[in-house]
Amino acid sequence: MKLTCLSKGDGFYYPPCHMLNLCGFRILIDCPLDLSAITIFSPVPYDVGFEASEYLSDVPLDAHNPIQKKQKLERQLTPADLVCAEPWYKTVKALHLWEASLIDIVLISNPMGLLGLPFLTQNPGFCAKIYMTEATAKIGQLMMQDLVSMHNEFRCFHGPGYSCFPGWIKDLDSEEVPASLKKVVFGESGDDLGSWMRLYSLDDIESCMKKVQAVKFAEEVCYNGTLIIKALSSGLDIGACNWLINGPNGSLSYMSSSICVSHHAKSFDFHGLKGTDVLIYSDLSCLQSAEVTENGCVSPDLDNNYLSTIRSDKKDDDLAASLLNTEDSLEEMEKLAFVCSCAAESADAGGSTLITITRIGIVLQLLELMSNSLESLSLKVPVFVISSVAEELLAYTNTIPEWLCEQRQEKLISGEPSFGHLKFIKDKKIHLFPAIHSPNLITSWQEPCIVFAPHWSLRLGPSVQLLQRWRGDPKSLLVLEGGLSSGLGLLPFRPIAMKILQCSFLSGIRLQKLPTLFSVLQQKIVLIPDAVNQRINLAEMKTSSILNYSENKTLRVPRIADNPSVEITTDLASKFSWKKLRHRENFGIARLKGELLMEDGKHRLVTGLEQEESSGKARPLRHWGSVAPESLLDALLKMGIKGSIEHSTRDNDTKDNSVIHIANPNRGLVETSEIGTAIIAEDENVASQIFQAIDGILDGI
Amino acid sequence: MGYNCVCRNSHMDHVGALPYFTEVCGYNGPIYMSYPTKALSPLMLEDYRRVMVDRRGEEELFTTTHIANCMKKVIAIDLKQTIQVDEDLQIRAYYAGHVLGAVMVYAKVGDAAIVYTGDYNMTTDRHLGAAKIDRLQLDLLISESTYATTIRGSKYPREREFLQAVHKCVAGGGKALIPSFALGRAQELCMLLDDYWERMNIKVPIYFSSGLTIQANMYYKMLISWTSQNVKEKHNTHNPFDFKNVKDFDRSLIHAPGPCVLFATPGMLCAGFSLEVFKHWAPSPLNLVALPGYSVAGTVGHKLMAGKPTTVDLYNGTKVDVRCKIHQVAFSPHTDAKGIMDLTKFLSPKNVVLVHGEKPSMMTLKEKITSELDIPCFVPANGETVSVASTTFVKAKASDMFLKSCSSPNFKFSNSSQLRVTDQRTADGVLVIEKSKKAKIVHQDEVSEVLHEKNHVVCLAYCCPVKAKGESDNDVDLIKQLSTKISEIMSGAQIHEAENSLQVGSFKGAVCLKEKCMHRTEIISCSEAVFLCCNWSVADLELGWEIINVMKLNL
């Protein structure tokens, strides 16, 4: 097995991307887009005179003065630096180095991992089998459609884009362009240029989705008779999954970002991942959580503490229980409640709230909590959801109880809808609109209000116009995805008087839980990203051996499973001709017959076509033991062949050779030693008889 | 194997006794149900419990609390989800049609695999899809066979008949009563009516008798992924279970003037509210009773279908005059004979067992399966045990060398009577079984090692005279000459030539210059002829002699 990490990814919206070589098959796991990179584009046609003076430094620019030149490069970014063009999209660079036609299988773990797939399926040579869960396929398709619709709307401002090589990249190569912008465009090593692509079309999405085989959780699909592939819930979001792959050479589990206790999606199914030979752990979200960045490495005390609890032979169940403790999920609920209370406060003060988060699970919970809290505070503030797919997405989420957490499944049993938004939509407290210019929006619009609007990058979609409308209003509130404000995200909207709330929601397993997790899962080999390994000491984990992998390097993993099994139908086995051995009574041996197939990930020997043919003239082809000349002479005599023994030790030969001369019925010779016997005869029949005599003395098959 | 229970659909014949089983008998093993079944069966069980108590005044078998506790033990499963119940048992559910949430169950115990169909439906109906299953390798298929000999034609004419009968009744100012169980038929017929009402712009109210069926409609809406493709596709714009013309019925409306349509539970007019309404509506010739599907003998529904009675005895001895029209709605979501044959043919199991039907028609179907599909078929009586042979495998660890040799084809050409190509890959493998150890498969070259023995190579050798000694002897020419001869006679033989030797398979021959050679049997001396010293392995015994004979001809 070989693993190549094509991209480590970056948080929830940009999951990692891996290429796996297993049993001779190439498996691509996830095909995401780095959507944070579109922040280099200017959101709307930028008016050059617009407040530009605020950003320019007072130092007059002089290209001939080296000191000033340096200053120029490090000057503050201004909105004018952003690219005024139809956005292109950044795909996984390393994926372009792989021939698309040589990929056999694509596994998509969550809707975010699907966003880049149409780029791959556009390739005429692409013929891989694509697997993802039904919910991922549906939600992912809607997100792609929404992206295309927002993009098309954007294009209305700019007119049609450049056709082939975009001019904007040429412009960015000049020295005046700030380094931070260049880094996004060209990458750390400066060769990211080829990863920028023009967005796909709705037709591309459709033809991509036609190639998808959607599966249920825990449904077994068999690829090529060889690999049994199973999606198990990861808890990250609705439909998100981890993968279990069973093949003739052992079992492997791929763990994407997982959440142990979820309040929307079906929780992390770790039981299903237990005990495989190899675990690929790809979740890097643990490095982004606040407590790690603040304290640097996890303190060794804490670390040892966790390990010692494991060493003290805690029962499996106890360990599993500690994984499922609800601390994290309570913290998540608190975050959501805080967002709601901030929005309510703003509304009370007459300010509107813009929520640009598009994680479906978070949005669904916020809608529910927000409406409930507005109702309990008896605040008459409308909630708007503006997105081309809002209506379909929200209707869909109330028809998929199988994909949700237990509490929501319980609601099905008691006859309530899975998510509370249904009732509020009916009561006209939540309003859904496909776009900001929807005809009915004007009539129901009322401020202050609370708006859920994509896109989280603040470059596309209704969020852009709403942000421009409210950015000067100190009573209004902007709820952002964490980390966005530090980058280019808010640049085109500055100065901002709005209150800003940045939220980082849990999007994986916490670092401290890793030792426990690995103890519960009990893999023989665990592959983790080097960056994770640097942060936590797993060396003392005795149960498994830990291997590191790094971006764009291929890691070979030796086979650790026993030799593969072959299953022989009892029918066929009963037709084998069994040999009893003279000197080994405990053994029975038989030559195989039939046809060897690959079925359900197993080698199987079944009745073939050539049965009678081979059984007719079965003759041992391999022998062992030794031939005593005297016994051979006796055996030959019984067949009516007479001969005499001549012992001879040849000059340089240390081995004992015996020769039996045969005179009657025909001339012949048998030369025998420790390692072998040669039959020398002119006559075919005599030779065959001698062979039979020898075969009678030796064991063979 | 422990006790495992899988409930396939929420018809009373399947889950009716479940609370009794778990709460009163104390069954403690796992219980699996599809999501819709888990959601709907509490409603059905409660309905059933009430009917039993009402009708017979019997002491209840189980209570409402029993139902609730029982349902807590149920594990909900999705279609195709593979569940490892314990080390040996694996189960998986497949879509069965029939009613919302009905599934066929695939179970694998060790190497043996069976499918139990439960009730299923091989054709798409208005709200549910047709049964859908993978092509599985099965030892046994256990099929439901309620309509074993019926072959049902298209159901559209019957749908039209039903709609026209109801329309005629309400147009004449009558009331139409449709006694029905809460699930399945009610939704199907209601969908037909709702749609027809829209198209014909009819304003007559359609009622559902209790909250029960309305609630069931809500479940249908949530569980839309379990309905037919047709329904699913419409769902983006309008959920077809959002009935536009349907309202809740109130007891006071029984005697209200004017036409209406009423769906009332339970079906078959066996007890409860539907029977009560029947008592009031049956005497009027304007009214209609439409009976969907099958009625059990002894119920009022059965009596109405059996003949055209003018009076009917109710269970408590009261008689009712029947002057209303009776319409039997014939379609029912059970599979027919053709469906059973189609499924059996598709799955091609090693054995078939038919259950859940009437004996004579099951025997006819058994005959058909045996003769047309050539599959052994059984119709066991209640309590009878059928045993069929199941698939088992011998498992052996295979060596890398064997698997490697198997990964490249090893064709053997033989032209005994006609050219035959056989793949000899597996024949290089040897199964080795050592007492009290796991079986192994090794390559033939590894056998002696496994047995801790030393290889002993048996070969044949012969120093063959191939040409009379002449003036200008050239080894290269000689080898060429022999090679040509060999290939003339043995077409297809792969001959490798060297300066003074040649090789075919394991057969090796080299010009022998020795004055006296051990491998020479003739008395002909080296001065009279040129010799080729040959040896070959036992595997190529015949091949070797053939070559020797060809070469001797050269002499």
Ligand SMILES: [Zn+2]
């Ligand atoms: Zn049924």
Ligand SMILES: [Zn+2]
């Ligand atoms: Zn039935």
Ligand SMILES: [Zn+2]
């Ligand atoms: Zn010789």
